[in-house]
Amino acid sequence: MKLDLTARLTHRAGRRLTALAAATALVGLAACSSGGSDDGDAGENDAAAMADYAADTTFKATEPVTFSMLWTDWPETPITDSWEVFDEIEERTNVSLDLTNIPFSDAVEKRSLLISSGDAPDIIPLIYTGDEQQFAASGAVLPLSDYEEHMPNFRKYVEEWDLGDMVDNLRQADGKYYMTPGLQEVSVPTFTLLIRKDIFDEVGAKVPETWDELRDGLEKIKAAYPDSTPLADGFEGASMLNYAAHAFGTVAGWGFGNGTFYDEDSGEFVYAATSDGYKDMVEYFHGLVEDGLLDTESFTAANDGSGTVTEKFAAGQVFAASGANGTVNDFSTALDATVGKGNYEVVQIAPPGGEAGQVVEPRNFWNGFMLTSEAKNHPNFIAMLQFLDWLYYSPEARDLLRWGVEGETYTKTDGKYTLNPEFSLDAFSINPDAQTDILKDLGYSNDVLAGSTESRALKESYNAPQYVEYIDSVLSTRTPRDPFPPAPLDETELEQASLLATPLKDTVDTNTLRFILGERPLSEWDAYVGELESQNLQGYLDLINGARERYADENG
Incomplete structure (x- = not known):
């Protein structure tokens, strides 16, 4: 028709x-x-x-x-x-x-x-x-x-x-x-730490495996580049705290969810933002701010407009930042214009480990x-x-949605996908000089259909070799945290939980940022916990743990 x-x-x-x-x-x-x-x-x-x-x-x-x-x-x-x-x-x-x-x-x-x-x-x-x-x-x-x-x-x-x-x-x-x-x-974390490996090498710092090793590297960079604030987020802190939290045995940022964390020892959910691990994480990032190692603007503003993390990366003011696979391309394009191609190395590394071990988010x-x-x-x-x-x-x-029609837009030999030279996929910098983009012009690799379900081979087929190395490094050196036990709420409980969870999270978000930036002294941590408790934190946890117990009883 x-x-x-x-x-x-x-x-x-x-x-x-x-x-x-x-x-x-x-x-x-x-x-x-x-x-x-x-x-x-x-x-x-x-x-x-x-x-x-x-x-x-x-x-x-x-x-x-x-x-x-x-x-x-x-x-x-x-x-x-x-x-x-x-x-x-x-x-x-x-x-x-x-x-x-x-x-x-x-x-x-x-x-x-x-x-x-x-x-x-x-x-x-x-x-x-x-x-x-x-x-x-x-x-x-x-x-x-x-x-x-x-x-x-x-x-x-x-x-x-x-x-x-x-x-x-x-x-x-x-x-x-x-x-x-x-x-x-x-499944590997989408957002993680991107570093200027050439600068880490230059100052004698290793590629960090832990947050303590990262701090050591940042201190060496700060000594060599005193005008820099070498670490940045660019996502109002939500990205970096998300992947850092697992190393401290908690959840935070984008991964805060309903705010609860399952404590294996007690067999109950606790509120993550009152835990020792959460406090340790906040103290770590506060220490970075105190020593001039963390760009505070990147914890309060998004990576858009003037003064962005991308611009600071290109200007040599930031040397490590949060990002995803596409952010590597953004940083690289910016660096091409300032230091020139071949004069830098941006590497996406596995999220650093910490006191909870070399732990990353659960499989997603x-x-x-x-x-x-x-x-x-x-x-x-x-x-x-x-x-x-x-x-x-x-x-x-899956192949159709990602690459188009085999024999027309791409070929597949021994499991390897190759986009035909007359077609491009600009979103992943593949054949950038070709006139027909399979996404913009033909609709393949679109944001809605493609990539929902993927084999490892398909995921690797459109990503740069550096990202494939990142996948290998996460899978070989990091352990996904076990998922929490189910605690599904019924309709009435969902309403009650929503009324309680929203003000609790607002208090957490506000004070997490204030503690990290030094606007509230860490000596007031107990007072902050008391503020959460006064918002019926226990009632909220009773809802979640009641649902967990009910589900376990009904489903064995």
């Missing part, structure tokens, strides 16, 4: 969201692997489903079908009329996607409004673990664990990649899970999807599950 430009853009956008939602739904199904399935009346809604659908086969609806999906528009890569990814999906599967578009800037708010009002599309993508709790408690989304049998690829890779226990941790108070995440064969899922409770009434509901299973978990679809 030919569509005008506007109609095609909307149509394609819808398809893109459907695919992402598929990723989440698939993961949720995996969690059910240990719990049997109950399709309810879904068996009646199997029009267009394949009778012999199985893992590692191409799903193709027995008749053309359309599924609705929520689509988040990324400002950097807007959908265009030339995006062939949706045409390729439709040609292979007989499925077209009808999108409801929302902007990235307020996607979470608009998504919540659509779901609560009952106006959401069937497939809700870009769901991270925890996002589903409020919707599960209210019955607005489906328990995907009831439909696992229709997702053979999901089940296969949950088993092959040893993710079953992680999926079980997605279960809510009723023992079911309501979102399915993207599956990753290997990537974003997945939910299905609205109305989706099971779709006449093609089983076909929808099969389609999503193929789209997010089959190797065929």
Whole structure:
């Protein structure tokens, strides 16, 4: 069917969201692997489903079908009329996607409004673990664990990649899970420390394996470059505290979550921000500030606008900072203009260890999807599950979403992916001189569909060799922290917990920053703990630990 430009853009956008939602739904199904399935009346809604659908086969609806999906528009890569990814999906599967578009800037708010009002599309993508709790408690989304049998690829890779226990941790108070995440064969922290290795070498400092070794290196750099403040974050402290916290046996920053940390000795959840480990972490970073080793502006402002960490890195004012794989490219581009190519070495290192050991965050899922409770009434509901299973978990679809069409946009020989020279992938600096970008022009490698589920080989295929080395270093030298035991809250408890958690976290965020920056003396730590206790901290912990005990009793 030919569509005008506007109609095609909307149509394609819808398809893109459907695919992402598929990723989440698939993961949720995996969690059910240990719990049997109950399709309810879904068996009646199997029009267009394949009778012999199985893992590692191409799903193709027995008749053309359309599924609705929520689509988040990324400002950097807007959908265009030339995006062939949706045409390729439709040609292979007989499925077209009808999108409801929302902007990235307020996607979470608009998504919540659509779901609560009952106006959401069937497939809700870009769901991270925890996002589903409020919707599960209210019955607005489906328990995907009831439909696992229709997702053979999901089940296969949950088993092959040893993710079953992680999926079980997605279960809510009723023992079911309501979102399915993207599956990753290997999981390493996305954000970590980036260092100017050439400068560390120059001053005789080793690549730091611990935070104490990092401090030693920063002191040597400060002595050689007295005008520098050698360490920076650039994400208002939230990034660095997130990956540092694990080394101190706590959680902080982006990883603070609900604020609790499971204490193995007591067998109970404690509040992380009152623990000895959290205090030790705060004292460590306060010491860096006191000695002029930490750029305080990077703990209070984001890495945008003037005076950014990138600019300071390029100017030789900062020599170590938080970042992800893409940040390496940003720093390198900036350094090319100041010190010149070949005159520096930026390295992404494994998060340093500390008093809790060489510990990093637990293995993680990537974003997945939910299905609205109305989706099971779709006449093609089983076909929808099969389609999503193929789209997010089959190797065929994973390759398609990342690289395009084998033999046209890329080749694959002995497991090695090579983008054909007439195509580029600018987001990863691959063939930058080619005229056709497979993301911007064709829609492959897009932010919504690609990368939700990845094998290690696929993850490494589009990343620079330096990032592959980073993966190796994390996997060989660091131990992921064990996940905490489940403590799912029911709807009433969620409301109570939210009312308590918000002011508690506000107090933590404010005082963590004040302690680190020296605006509040560390001698007032006990007073700060008392302030949290006066906000009914114990009542909050009683809710969490009560839910943990109930879940353990009901699920053995």
